[in-house]
Amino acid sequence: MKKIISLALAASMMASMTACTGTVDSGSSTTAASSAGAPATAAATTATTAAGESQSTSASEGINGKTIKIGVLTDRSSAAAATVTWAEAGAILAMEEANEAGGLNGIPFELVYRDTASDSANVAQKATELVNEGCIAILGPKSDGEAPTGSTWAEENKFPMVTPCTMNTRVTVENASKYMFSCGFVAWPIAKMNAKYAADKGYKSAFFIGNDGGASGDSRDFFYKELGDGFKNLGSNQVSSNSTEFSTIISSVVGKNPDVIIGAVAGPNFVSLVNQGTQFGLWDNCDYLGWYTCDSTNTTALAESGNYPYGKVHGVQLWPFWLDEIEGNAEFAIKYSEIGQKYYNKEIGPSDMGYTWYVGIKAITEAAKTTAGDLSPEAMTNALSTVHFSTLYGKDLYFRDFDHLMAHAYYYVTAIKDPTNKWAIPVGDIYAVYQGNEMLPTKEDVQKYAQENGYTFTDLSTK
Amino acid sequence: MTVSFFFQTLISGISNGMVSYLMIAGVSLIISGMSMVNFGQGAFYVLGTYLTYTIAAKIGFVPSLILVPILVAGIGYFVEKATRPLFGKDMLYIMLLTYGVAYMLCDIIVMFWGYSIRLLSLPAFLNGGVKIVGIKFPVYYIFEIVISGITAFAFWLMINKTKLGMLTRAIISDRPMVANLGVNVNQMFSVLFMIGIGIAGLGGVLNAPVTGMSPKEGLSIFGNVMPILCIGGLRNMDGCLPAALLVGLVNAFGAVYLPQYYNVLPAALMVICMFINPKGIFTRREGR
Numbered sequence: 001m002k003k004i005i006s007l008a009l010a011a012s013m014m015a016s017m018t019a020c021t022g023t024v025d026s027g028s029s030t031t032a033a034s035s036a037g038a039p040a041t042a043a044a045t046t047a048t049t050a051a052g053e054s055q056s057t058s059a060s061e062g063i064n065g066k067t068i069k070i071g072v073l074t075d076r077s078s079a080a081a082a083t084v085t086w087a088e089a090g091a092i093l094a095m096e097e098a099n100e101a102g103g104l105n106g107i108p109f110e111l112v113y114r115d116t117a118s119d120s121a122n123v124a125q126k127a128t129e130l131v132n133e134g135c136i137a138i139l140g141p142k143s144d145g146e147a148p149t150g151s152t153w154a155e156e157n158k159f160p161m162v163t164p165c166t167m168n169t170r171v172t173v174e175n176a177s178k179y180m181f182s183c184g185f186v187a188w189p190i191a192k193m194n195a196k197y198a199a200d201k202g203y204k205s206a207f208f209i210g211n212d213g214g215a216s217g218d219s220r221d222f223f224y225k226e227l228g229d230g231f232k233n234l235g236s237n238q239v240s241s242n243s244t245e246f247s248t249i250i251s252s253v254v255g256k257n258p259d260v261i262i263g264a265v266a267g268p269n270f271v272s273l274v275n276q277g278t279q280f281g282l283w284d285n286c287d288y289l290g291w292y293t294c295d296s297t298n299t300t301a302l303a304e305s306g307n308y309p310y311g312k313v314h315g316v317q318l319w320p321f322w323l324d325e326i327e328g329n330a331e332f333a334i335k336y337s338e339i340g341q342k343y344y345n346k347e348i349g350p351s352d353m354g355y356t357w358y359v360g361i362k363a364i365t366e367a368a369k370t371t372a373g374d375l376s377p378e379a380m381t382n383a384l385s386t387v388h389f390s391t392l393y394g395k396d397l398y399f400r401d402f403d404h405l406m407a408h409a410y411y412y413v414t415a416i417k418d419p420t421n422k423w424a425i426p427v428g429d430i431y432a433v434y435q436g437n438e439m440l441p442t443k444e445d446v447q448k449y450a451q452e453n454g455y456t457f458t459d460l461s462t463k
Numbered sequence: 464m465t466v467s468f469f470f471q472t473l474i475s476g477i478s479n480g481m482v483s484y485l486m487i488a489g490v491s492l493i494i495s496g497m498s499m500v501n502f503g504q505g506a507f508y509v510l511g512t513y514l515t516y517t518i519a520a521k522i523g524f525v526p527s528l529i530l531v532p533i534l535v536a537g538i539g540y541f542v543e544k545a546t547r548p549l550f551g552k553d554m555l556y557i558m559l560l561t562y563g564v565a566y567m568l569c570d571i572i573v574m575f576w577g578y579s580i581r582l583l584s585l586p587a588f589l590n591g592g593v594k595i596v597g598i599k600f601p602v603y604y605i606f607e608i609v610i611s612g613i614t615a616f617a618f619w620l621m622i623n624k625t626k627l628g629m630l631t632r633a634i635i636s637d638r639p640m641v642a643n644l645g646v647n648v649n650q651m652f653s654v655l656f657m658i659g660i661g662i663a664g665l666g667g668v669l670n671a672p673v674t675g676m677s678p679k680e681g682l683s684i685f686g687n688v689m690p691i692l693c694i695g696g697l698r699n700m701d702g703c704l705p706a707a708l709l710v711g712l713v714n715a716f717g718a719v720y721l722p723q724y725y726n727v728l729p730a731a732l733m734v735i736c737m738f739i740n741p742k743g744i745f746t747r748r749e750g751r
Contacts, residue, residue: 076578076679077679077682078679078682078683079677079679079680079683080677081578081677081678081679082578082579082580082675082677082678082679083578083580084578085577085578085579212726235722235723236722236723237718237722237723237725238723238725238726239725239726240726242680242683242684242687243687244674244675244676244677244680245479245482245673245674245687247475247478247479247604247673248472248475248476248479248711248714248715248717248718249718249722249725250475251471251472251474251475251715251718252472252715252718252719252722254471254598255465255468255471255472255598255719267580267675267677268580268674268675268676268677268680269675270675271580271582271674271675272673272674272675275582275673275674275675276673276674279585279592279601279603279604279673280592280599280600280601281592281599281601297580298580300579300580301579301580301581301582301675302582302675304582304584305582305583305584305585305672306584307582307584344577344578345577346577346578346579
């Protein structure tokens with residue numbers, strides 16, 4: 001009996017290790033460079049470390065079997081790993097597009113993953129491993145809780161890092177580095193846009209519920225700062241990013257009767273908060289302001305269970321996937337969905353998280369094309385500082401010189417049920433479209449903020 | 464605080480505590496009865512949730528409340544068998560083994576269900592709210608309180624009024640003596656372990672329509688309820704329910720009065736309680 005159980009456990013462990021390594025969902029190999037456009041290609045291969053981590057994701061091999069490696073700090077181990085399929089699919093899509101366009105002088109790009117489990121304690125080790133793997137730059141870390149550590153590591157190691165997390169002043173002011181770039185949301189403009197919406201709609205009071213990352217605090221503090229003393233702050237709850245039990249918080253909020261909830265949660269946090277809010281009738285009396293508003297990572301489960309409070313959730317969206325008037329929009333969503341099927345054997349819908357990862361890899365691959373073959377960390381950092389490129393949803397995207405924030409086009413929307421029934425997830429009813437620099441803080445704003453809070457402002461354009 | 468708001472906070476605290484109780488009762492039973500800490504409990508809880516997503520879609524939610532805990536308990540049987548060779552050895556080995564089992568279970572969940580956030584639709588009769596002293600309260604949370612209460616009562620009945628319970632209490636006091644009486648202690652361990660795991664599975668079922676669960680939460684969720692275990696007393700099964708209710712109420716009223724410290728309240732309460740009595744505030748002090 002003992003032998004049988006030992007064998008069964010050993011088999012389970014092997015299967016489990018397989019899940020940790022080459023696959024993200026159900027047996028498909030992880031990210032691979034597409035063979036298209038690469039002069040010489042080979043079958044996908046996946047190496048595995050003793051720890052069971054994906055050491056080098058599969059890649060089509062280019063000239064002389066070479067690939068150009070881009071590191072990815074991902075999360076396949078924490079509660080937030082629930083969103084990893086959507087995120088990584090965006091990165092893969094950008095890589096496939098770059099390789100279909102011929103890679104870099106015929107050499108395809110390859111993504112190499114390391115799992116930090118959204119824990120900042122793992123960032124330095126995993127990032128260093130990626131450097132030792134020969135990566136030219138790193139996409140990551142995934143969460144805003146890890147970003148300050150990532151920025152510190154990038155500065156110490158003088159290695160370029162592009163993070164898709166929601167950027168905040170804990171990085172741009174407190175831990176600024178010329179080697180750290182942000183391709184994701186930025187909490188400060190989100191707070192400004194939410195504040196503008198709240199003011200326009202005549203809301204008078206708010207309660208804040210967020211996780212423990214830096215973006216969370218920024219999205220609350222700048223919101224209230226924008227609205228001034230006349231706006232009533234009814235309180236604030238910051239929960240762990242692993243928290244999924246909100247009933248006691250919601251119960252307390254119902255009693256305070258705010259006009260809006262300022263939300264700074266995503267993934268399991270968001271789904272649980274919104275679902276339990278629906279069960280408690282919270283959305284009967286107040287609205288939700290946040291971001292990732294129509295993101296399928298957040299909305300799919302809620303829409304399927306019939307508990308999405310359509311018309312009550314408002315916020316910022318980067319990928320307006322429902323807009324047919326944007327040429328190529330439908331095809332882009334299909335390609336993204338196909339990545340989910342191809343690599344993860346999973347149906348995935350459009351996702352802002354996926355889009356920011358897409359933009360991050362696109363920035364790195366586009367930057368690599370401008371270095372005249374010099375892919376050293378310093379050359380890549382300089383290239384990222386000056387790279388300009390476009391996506392379907394943002395023309396002339398670039399990293400701002402003084403803080404390395406990306407100036408996205410922001411769509412402020414109310415999440416509604418799709419009137420055409422094309423999408424099973426909520427789509428956006430657009431309230432306003434802002435160009436990045438309209439809402440991102442100016443250099444003077446950042447200088448003033450740093451001065452008021454006792455920090456030294458670092459102008460990255462002078463470093 | 465108005466009377467209605469007070470009652471709503473009270474009920475949400477009780478509901479929160481009762482759900483936590485389902486998570487921790489099994490751990491307490493296993494620690495008390497078998498002298499082993501099962502770090503895999505959280506993974507079994509999450510497994511219960513994921514099994515419910517699939518099974519409830521086929522047979523409905525209410526039958527899942529019975530079937531899923533049985534299935535989870537069945538898996539627990541094999542885990543208990545795997546721990547057998549480690550009985551009597553350093554507790555650390557069993558802790559490591561069960562933690563390893565938790566990792567494997569979470570990855571197996573990923574293999575079958577993938578990385579995604581899921582929610583179960585509530586059956587119509589559990590949807591909606593009821594007015595309690597003027598404030599709407601979800602029917603489902605009342606249902607959770609009732610099911611947890613029934614489980615707690617059944618658990619108490621089993622421990623205090625059945626032969627199995629009598630033997631369990633005897634094992635806690637003097638295991639070799641029970642073995643010398645001819646009782647098959649190993650078989651009893653299997654039963655205790657399966658009950659402990661099955662209760663976690665039941666908690667997972669009840670959780671399925673409430674939280675957007677992630678497969679890897681099985682590794683972290685155990686930590687969320689550890690304060691309850693310490694407050695109630697590691698080896699005091701009777702302390703679980705009052706400790707869970709205490710933590711639930713502290714969470715609920717803490718969310719109202721100390722929202723900025725919400726995250727640390729259970730841990731702070733645990734530290735205070737351990738200063739008062741390291742064996743748990745609901746455990747009788749020796750010599751009394």
